[in-house]
Amino acid sequence: MTDKELIEQIKNKKESAFKELIDKYQAMVLNTCYSFLHDKSNAEDITQEVFIEVYLSINKFNQKAKLSTWIYRIAVNKSLNFIRDNKKRNIIKSIDYFFTEGKNKELQIADDTQSGLDKEREHKKRLDLLHQAIGNLKRKQKIAFTLNKLENQSYEQVAEIMDLSIPAVEGLIHRAKLNVQKEILKILKKKL
Amino acid sequence: MQSCKISNNKLIALLNNELPAEESKAVKEHIEKCSRCEKLYFELEQTYMLISEKRILKPNPYLYTRIEQKLKNIEQEKVLRPKYIQVLQPVLFSFVLILVFWGSLKLGDTYTKIYEQDKNTLTYSTEYYLNDLEQENLELILLND
Numbered sequence: 454m455t456d457k458e459l460i461e462q463i464k465n466k467k468e469s470a471f472k473e474l475i476d477k478y479q480a481m482v483l484n485t486c487y488s489f490l491h492d493k494s495n496a497e498d499i500t501q502e503v504f505i506e507v508y509l510s511i512n513k514f515n516q517k518a519k520l521s522t523w524i525y526r527i528a529v530n531k532s533l534n535f536i537r538d539n540k541k542r543n544i545i546k547s548i549d550y551f552f553t554e555g556k557n558k559e560l561q562i563a564d565d566t567q568s569g570l571d572k573e574r575e576h577k578k579r580l581d582l583l584h585q586a587i588g589n590l591k592r593k594q595k596i597a598f599t600l601n602k603l604e605n606q607s608y609e610q611v612a613e614i615m616d617l618s619i620p621a622v623e624g625l626i627h628r629a630k631l632n633v634q635k636e637i638l639k640i641l642k643k644k645l
Numbered sequence: 646m647q648s649c650k651i652s653n654n655k656l657i658a659l660l661n662n663e664l665p666a667e668e669s670k671a672v673k674e675h676i677e678k679c680s681r682c683e684k685l686y687f688e689l690e691q692t693y694m695l696i697s698e699k700r701i702l703k704p705n706p707y708l709y710t711r712i713e714q715k716l717k718n719i720e721q722e723k724v725l726r727p728k729y730i731q732v733l734q735p736v737l738f739s740f741v742l743i744l745v746f747w748g749s750l751k752l753g754d755t756y757t758k759i760y761e762q763d764k765n766t767l768t769y770s771t772e773y774y775l776n777d778l779e780q781e782n783l784e785l786i787l788l789n790d
């Protein structure tokens with residue numbers, strides 16, 4: 454079934470069409486949410502909400518837009534709203550993280566003598582640091598950067614999802630990249 | 646040797662290959678001699694590199710069932726809501742009624758008190774007034790005579 458047919462059938466409350474739509478887009482939605490949330494269980498919860506929203510507001514869907522673009526937008530908005538609503542909790546978590554971890558210990562450069570577990574721990578910490586730096590970006594930079602760098606969306610696709618021109622997206626991603634690096638360096642300096 | 650601060654500011658540009666050859670050489674020389682800056686550069690590179698690390702999550706096999714259940718709950722809530730209202734409305738109505746009754750009692754109380762006070766001051770001042778007028782009138786009459 455084409456997207457157009459799917460939409461028509463969902464509008465007519467045909468459950469099998471809705472199931473088909475979920476099968477078609479669930480991996481895309483889940484991975485997009487995960488790119489923003491960095492947590493599997495939260496990403497799964499938000500994925501459910503995205504499809505519920507798709508189902509409930511299918512009548513508002515503008516046929517001129519691509520279905521995937523519309524679903525992407527819902528996924529991005531739901532993810533960012535979730536982050537906003539949980540910000541307080543996350544701040545406490547990250548403060549906690551910095552106070553409980555040793556200052557120099559955690560930044561030991563991985564070498565051959567380290568066990569696999571240590572390397573895994575090191576990797577996890579670097580990943581947390583990267584996600585924290587991305588998390589501190591301004592909203593538009595965060596969306597463009599995440600979709601392009603983590604979701605591997607082309608500039609054209611990002612421009613379509615964000616309803617911006619391609620040069621605008623390029624500008625956002627360039628600034629985001631520098632800001633992420635700046636932020637990483639800032640946090641590293643505090644810890645080293 | 647270049648200072649740590651100057652080098653620090655150029656680490657990002659170095660990472661992105663955006664430094665002119667001469668500056669790039671100077672920063673690299675500093676990094677070789679300064680272990681702290683070397684560590685910073687290494688960590689920055691290692692951390693930023695992770696951006697291209699690809700992980701693909703597999704969707705949960707129960708996704709559709711869960712969404713179906715949630716949608717049913719939403720539908721049910723819509724059906725149930727009128728029942729809530731049926732029960733809640735009379736309760737709310739009687740509550741408002743009691744509130745109005747109690748409120749009017751309280752209001753009546755205060756107004757009686759205000760009235761009592763007003764009456765006292767009023768009589769007082771009126772008496773004065775009347776007396777003054779009377780006296781004045783009497784004097785005027787006498788004077789006229």
Ligand SMILES: [Zn+2]
Pocket residue numbers: 648649650652675679680681682683
């Ligand atoms: Zn240095």
